[in-house]
Amino acid sequence: xxxxxxxxxxxxxxxxxxxxxxxxxxxxxxxxxxxxxxxxxxxxxxxxxxxxxxxxxxxxxxxxxxxxxxxxxxxxxxxxxxxxxxxxxxxxxxxxxxxxxxxxxxxxxxxxxxxxxxxxxxxxxxxxxxxxxxxxxxxxxxxxxxxxxxxxxxxxxxxxxxxxxxxxxxxxxxxxxxxxxxx
Numbered sequence: 437x438x439x440x441x442x443x444x445x446x447x448x449x450x451x452x453x454x455x456x457x458x459x460x461x462x463x464x465x466x467x468x469x470x471x472x473x474x475x476x477x478x479x480x481x482x483x484x485x486x487x488x489x490x491x492x493x494x495x496x497x498x499x500x501x502x503x504x505x506x507x508x509x510x511x512x513x514x515x516x517x518x519x520x521x522x523x524x525x526x527x528x529x530x531x532x533x534x535x536x537x538x539x540x541x542x543x544x545x546x547x548x549x550x551x552x553x554x555x556x557x558x559x560x561x562x563x564x565x566x567x568x569x570x571x572x573x574x575x576x577x578x579x580x581x582x583x584x585x586x587x588x589x590x591x592x593x594x595x596x597x598x599x600x601x602x603x604x605x606x607x608x609x610x611x612x613x614x615x616x617x618x619x
Contacts, residue, residue, distance in 0.1 A: 444513050445547040446520065447537055449473045449503035450493035451585065454592040457523065458516045462507035465540040465596060471551055472499035475568055475586075475603060478558040481526050482579035490575030490582035491560060491568055493589065494530065494552030502598045505537055505547055517548070524550045529558040565602065569609035583614050 447468055448456060474496040484490025495501060508516050524530050530550035537547045552559055563571075575582035586607050593600055 443545060444508045444510065444516075445537070445545045446506045446508060446516065447503055447535070447547040447549045448506065449495060449501050450589055452506075453504045453596075454588050456506055458506075458519050459509070459512055460506035461509050464505050464507075465502065466505035466537045466545070466547070467500060467502050467540075468495070468535060468537045468547070468549065469500045470535070471495040471497060471501055471549075473501045473503070473600060473603070474552070475563070475572075475606060476560045477529050477552055478560050479575070479577055479582070480558060481577055483577040483582040483585050484571075484575035485577060488575055489558070489571070490577055490585070491563075491571050492582075492585060494559075495549060496552055496554070502596070504596070505539060505545060520548070520550070527556075527558060529553055529556045565605045565609055568606045569613055572606060572610040573613035583610055586610060 447466060450473070473493055475491050475493055476496050477492045477494040478484065478489035479492045480486040480489055483492050525532070529552060531553050533549050533551055534546050535549050537545055539545060572582045572586050590604060590607050
């Protein structure tokens with residue numbers, strides 16, 4: 437990967453928006469074209485198990501995606517990339533890419549992104565709201581309940597003024613099916 441060390445950016449569209457897990461110098465709303473946010477990855481680790489997978493977001497081809505870009509200090513480049521590879525490439529359902537995005541102030545940047553691998557066995561493809569809601573309401577992984585992931589994502593999308601009607605429908609339907617684990 438060739439990177440301008442003075443302008444290294446990471447694009448977040450799901451949990452990276454609200455839980456980046458790394459230090460950054462600047463955080464800006466950003467728009468990525470050619471890929472869309474989709475609840476299309478079966479989670480075997482963070483929000484489910486191989487026996488009972490959850491669902492997490494991926495960048496799938498087509499459309500565009502509004503999210504967040506984080507500018508990383510040059511001295512943190514290696515640590516951030518190592519951290520992201522450990523976090524995002526656990527089962528290799530994501531592919532690491534550098535793509536162009538536009539910041540809210542109009543600047544065009546090159547950013548590190550993780551897109552879903554449609555050929556991977558964890559790729560869920562297009563699900564109905566009901567199928568996704570059943571999975572989200574019942575799955576738990578090492579990072580917690582799948583319902584919490586969807587809730588947090590929707591909260592942060594709303595805070596940024598981003599509407600994702602399909603994900604909102606999944607969230608509402610999953611809430612109706614969800615029964616919180618005993619305390």
